[in-house]
Amino acid sequence: MQEFIDYFPLVLSGTWVTIEVAVLSLVVSFVFGMVGALWKLSDRFALKKIATFYTTLIRGVPDLILILIFYYGGQFIANKITESLEWDYYNFPPFAAGVITIGFIYGAYMVEVFRGAILAIKKGQIEAGHAFGMSSFKIFYRITLPLMVRFAIPGFMNNWLVLIKSTALISIIGLEDVVRKANIAGSITKKPFTFLFTASMIYVVITSVSVIFITLFERRYRAIE
Amino acid sequence: MSWQDILNNFHLFLSGLWVTIHLISLSLFIGFLLSIPLALIRHFKVPILNRTVWCYTYFFRATPLLLQIFLIYYGSGQFQWLRESWMWFLLEKAYFCALLAFTLNTTAYTTEIIRGALDTMNPREIEAGFTFGMTKAQVYRRIVLPNALRRCIPAYSNEVIFLFHSSAVASVITVNELTGVASYLYAKYYDPFTPFLTVAGFYMVLIFSIIFFFRQLEKKFLKYLSAAAIDQKKFFFGNPPVQT
Numbered sequence: 001m002q003e004f005i006d007y008f009p010l011v012l013s014g015t016w017v018t019i020e021v022a023v024l025s026l027v028v029s030f031v032f033g034m035v036g037a038l039w040k041l042s043d044r045f046a047l048k049k050i051a052t053f054y055t056t057l058i059r060g061v062p063d064l065i066l067i068l069i070f071y072y073g074g075q076f077i078a079n080k081i082t083e084s085l086e087w088d089y090y091n092f093p094p095f096a097a098g099v100i101t102i103g104f105i106y107g108a109y110m111v112e113v114f115r116g117a118i119l120a121i122k123k124g125q126i127e128a129g130h131a132f133g134m135s136s137f138k139i140f141y142r143i144t145l146p147l148m149v150r151f152a153i154p155g156f157m158n159n160w161l162v163l164i165k166s167t168a169l170i171s172i173i174g175l176e177d178v179v180r181k182a183n184i185a186g187s188i189t190k191k192p193f194t195f196l197f198t199a200s201m202i203y204v205v206i207t208s209v210s211v212i213f214i215t216l217f218e219r220r221y222r223a224i225e
Numbered sequence: 226m227s228w229q230d231i232l233n234n235f236h237l238f239l240s241g242l243w244v245t246i247h248l249i250s251l252s253l254f255i256g257f258l259l260s261i262p263l264a265l266i267r268h269f270k271v272p273i274l275n276r277t278v279w280c281y282t283y284f285f286r287a288t289p290l291l292l293q294i295f296l297i298y299y300g301s302g303q304f305q306w307l308r309e310s311w312m313w314f315l316l317e318k319a320y321f322c323a324l325l326a327f328t329l330n331t332t333a334y335t336t337e338i339i340r341g342a343l344d345t346m347n348p349r350e351i352e353a354g355f356t357f358g359m360t361k362a363q364v365y366r367r368i369v370l371p372n373a374l375r376r377c378i379p380a381y382s383n384e385v386i387f388l389f390h391s392s393a394v395a396s397v398i399t400v401n402e403l404t405g406v407a408s409y410l411y412a413k414y415y416d417p418f419t420p421f422l423t424v425a426g427f428y429m430v431l432i433f434s435i436i437f438f439f440r441q442l443e444k445k446f447l448k449y450l451s452a453a454a455i456d457q458k459k460f461f462f463g464n465p466p467v468q469t
Contacts, residue, residue: 059386059436060429064393064404065421072417168289172397179292186299193300200288200296207287 004194007185011195014181015202021098021177022164028103029163033110038140040115051111058108064169066105071097071173098170106163113155117148150221157214164206178202231423234410241406242427248320248402249392252327253385259332261370264339278336285333290391293330298322298398323395331388338380342373375446382439389432403427 039051058066075092082090125147129139171180182199186192231238263282266274285293301307301316315321346369354364396405403424410420 057429060432061425062390062393062404062428064396065407065425065428068404068408068411069417069421069425072411072421076415076417165287165289168291169394171291172394179289179295182292183295183299191303193296193303196292196296196300200284200292203288203292204284 003189003191004198007189007195008198010185011178011181011198011202014176014178014199015206017095017175018164018167018177018179018202019206021095021102021167021170021175022160024099025102025106025163025167026160028099029106029110029159032104032107033114036107036111037114037118040111041118055108055111058105063102063105063166064172067098067101067169067173070101094170094173094175097173098167098175102163102166102170105166106159109159109162110156113152113159114148116155117151118144120151121147153218153221157210157217161207161210164210165203168203228419230410230414231419237406237410238403238423238427241401241403241424242431244320244400244405245389245392245402246431248324248395248400249327249388252324252331253388255328256331256335259328260335260339263332263336264343265365267336267340268343282333282336285330286337290326290330291394291397294323294326294394294398297326319395319398319400322398323400327388327392327395330391331384334384334387335381338377338384339373341380342376343369345376346373376450378439378443378446382436382442385435385439386432389428389435393428 036051036054039047040055042048071092071094074097078090078092082088121144125143126139129143134142167177168179171177171183174180178199182195183192186195189195263278266278267282269275297316298319301313301322307313307316350368350372351364354368359367392402393404395402396408399405401409407420407424411417414420
């Protein structure tokens with residue numbers, strides 16, 4: 001028990017890293033998702049193809065493979081550059097690699113959510129914008145964006161729940177998140193089950209709190225109807 | 226690492242592919258069999274058992290698969306009695322731990338998918354069964370389960386694809402599946418791109434064939450929904466689905 005009290009703060013410190021990574025990845029995925037959805041719905045052939053390729057690629061390749069390609073590949077390229085320029089060794093940060101890859105992966109899932117939400121908006125609303133002589137950018141942020149929120153929330157929130165769990169994968173490339181901290185505490189104290197189970201319960205708490213917020217959020221946005 | 230090296234090590238990729246396929250299909254098979262009774266328990270709200278199954282599915286759906294694998298593979302070593310029992314023979318093997326974790330994980334998700342389909346069953350079809358003089362067991366065996374399982378196919382295909390995505394984490398506990406092979410070749414040649422991109426190609430072929438397979442299943446088993454799905458309301462009130 002004493003060991004648990006001693007090492008619990010270590011696991012808790014990892015929890016903040018996990019939450020930070022998850023929230024930042026969510027922001028990145030929001031950007032990728034929004035751009036991807038607009039490209040997928042645009043009239044430009046090339047943009048449409050790029051967006052389709054992006055979502056297809058992510059659906060076909062496991063998260064871990066993409067994380068490893070990005071992390072090892074980033075380190076590889078960084079080494080080549082520092083060698084040729086004779087700079088000091090640069091350690092490719094797992095935090096940034098993780099945030100960008102997880103954001104990139106969930107961006108593809110967001111594309112589908114946002115695309116569906118945009119398509120759910122009544123045509124007349126956007127036509128009304130055109131009738132008022134708004135530019136397409138103005139239509140986007142004054143009409144499309146506010147109206148799509150309600151349709152996008154369920155899918156968006158679902159992706160958030162999956163995304164939090166995906167951040168555990170970044171511990172494999174050395175990010176000091178809750179999983180890695182639990183592993184460290186477990187191997188020092190020779191009680192791996194205790195600490196890994198603690199880490200699991202932390203995830204359960206994060207998910208449960210998210211679910212409570214989601215329910216409140218959905219109730220609020222349903223009221224508009 | 227050149228493409229020639231990929232060809233020289235091709236047998237490694239094939240063995241990795243084989244490990245991935247049978248690891249996942251075995252856990253999917255066991256998981257599917259287990260999840261039908263569990264879903265029925267959840268659906269009928271069997272006292273005590275319902276709560277227990279809920280706790281199980283909630284825990285496994287709220288935590289990352291990586292942690293579940295670690296819990297089984299590293300966590301089991303903490304208990305002296307477990308290490309002295311016959312189960313240790315299995316638990317010290319990475320392959321078995323991965324199989325156990327994947328099975329428990331997919332069972333949790335599949336249980337909730339099937340329960341969702343059972344709960345949203347059209348009450349008219351059940352009534353029709355009773356009208357024909359079937360017993361409750363007959364109604365469930367002949368009408369409810371086949372119908373619910375059909376409607377599960379889209380959600381279940383997503384679960385299968387997700388499990389294939391997550392199967393990559395088995396490499397972390399030294400199971401030599403596709404990702405494990407790629408990591409080994411990366412360490413051997415210090416080339417991050419070629420092995421991982423090759424493996425990504427393997428996964429893509431695998432996953433798109435699964436998607437294709439499930440499309441065919443949907444075409445076969447959900448044909449009656451194709452027109453009705455557009456007009457949910459009509460379907461719910463029991464009118465025959467309109468064929469257009």
